[in-house]
Amino acid sequence: MNVMQEMQENLKQAIKQAVLDAKLASEDEIPAIILEQPKDKAHGDYATNVAMQLARVAKKAPRQIADEIVASLDHSKASIKSVDIAGPGFINFFMNNQYLTNLIPTILEQQEAYGSSNTGNGEKIQVEFVSANPTGDLHLGHARGASVGDSLCNILQKAGFVVSREYYINDAGNQINNLALSVEARYNQALGKDFQMPEDGYHGADIIGIGKKLAEEHGEELLNKSQTEQHAFFREYGLKYELDKLAEDLKQFRVTFDNWFSETSLYEEERIVPAIELLREKGYIYEKDGATWFRTTDFDDDKDRVLVKQDGSYTYLSPDIAYHKNKLDRGFDKLINIWGADHHGYIPRMRAAIQALGYDADTLEVEIIQMVNLFENGEKVKMSKRTGKAVTLRELMEEVGIDAIRYFFVMRSADSHLDFDMDLARSQSNDNPVYYVQYAHARICTMLKQAKEKNIDYADYDASLLQSEKAEDLLKKLGEFTQVVADAAVNRMPHRIPQYIFDLASSLHSFYNAEKVINEDNLEETKARLALMEAVRITLANGLQLIGVQAPESM
């Protein structure tokens, strides 16, 4: 627990005690004390609505209850400076902000670790994200999933969860046959032959590239192989090429995985039949119309689902059940899947599987990432996988830059549709929020560098000299960081982080414009301010790290 949380906890305890002392309610009638930070500073540092909540229990008017609570309150215990009663019955607390200065030594000592907590208590969470089919380039939707997924993982780790990042490779289904056929077609075309693309072929530029590469490396020699050999070759070659490219693009995007899980391995290790048989033993399987069905309607799905088709092959759900069983067998407490919005209809049957396997439905959480619309020159850019015209992550990284992409995708809540404005993301101007935050970091670096050049060592700073309103705003903001990270983790809301660091950067810029940090006529104050600046720098850098954005030392 850091100084902020400790102080809030003390305050809550003091309020609770006051309620008891005033005999307004019994121990178990008291609701959880909620402290909020009022938007208006005139309403104090913290406020509680407990008097209103108790109105019914105590059968008194909220304001009268508030009066009685305040009268019983032990001011000395919780760094309370003064108390007000306002509005319909809010109790506003003005804190003795001396405690805030304790934050600076804490932050300077913890460095990269500042913001971490044990909120997750070591809970083991597996996060599966991106998992794009290895049949083409990553596009905007995947980029959003990658940004959100990776950031969420970072945040969870910082909040004390144990995280494993996983990518599920769909390398077994029909789409891989189509990939092989597409590669074959592009290879033949590259040799100048008239060769039609298959019906459900992949039209991306990457596959044309594979065809060309094969034509250069092998000439026409591949055509001498048998049909089966050719198909197997194109399949393996295409798959490897696509996977290497996916991993490379993601790595460049600063996203790496602990595990790449192959769907084919489920077949090779014969995990699918046992998974289905397990469900059969539990009575959730039946045969109808020559197919094998999973009775998902036992668990809130609107219709039952086929596992084995009439022709004996599996539907997509079968390996997926085996896969999730495997995940659970690996001992994770919680599974988080990050899916595109077009898969949301798939959630009920997957949760049914989790429950049929004997786990709580909420062992599996699915975070849905809503659609991304791309705008350029004020117009919506059409995206189509079929024609291969989609804007790829790679193109985007080259044109816009990784920092801006990652910031843009994480700054909005994932369940909102997102309009990605190419021109704004590309612009190196003050319209672009990512630069605003980075600039704050760079500004601090410049100040610290200049202090060093002037041989000002602030190791013996006295933080109690930071008494101005702007400095106090900054300190309060700094103190919130740990809680913000914990909330973002628990509620799976990575977008809280960009919001927070934007606010922190704003407080920094405001402070910077109001007060000169380096003032050689007042060394003591300078030292205190330099220490404050370093604390802000560390916090900004830690926040940026969580969302995979760089913290430049100069701009």
Next chain:
RNA sequence: GUCCCAGUAGCUCAGCUGGAUAGAGCAACAGACUUCUAAUCUGUAGGUCGGGCGUUCGAAUCGCUCCUGGGACGCCA
């Protein structure tokens, strides 16, 4: 037809486990660089929180209903 997401300032969005006068960025307007980076700051203006009904001390937030936009409803993956 059923289900999911969204509808908040001119634009893009926060706020949604119910709380005080609904916030931010951009755009608009007025100011601030002999000063540690003006990629900044200070201020002004801008709203029937899609509509209606309900729940209660109190609703952008919860419930019902309707409207609008997007998506999903395969023995595809």
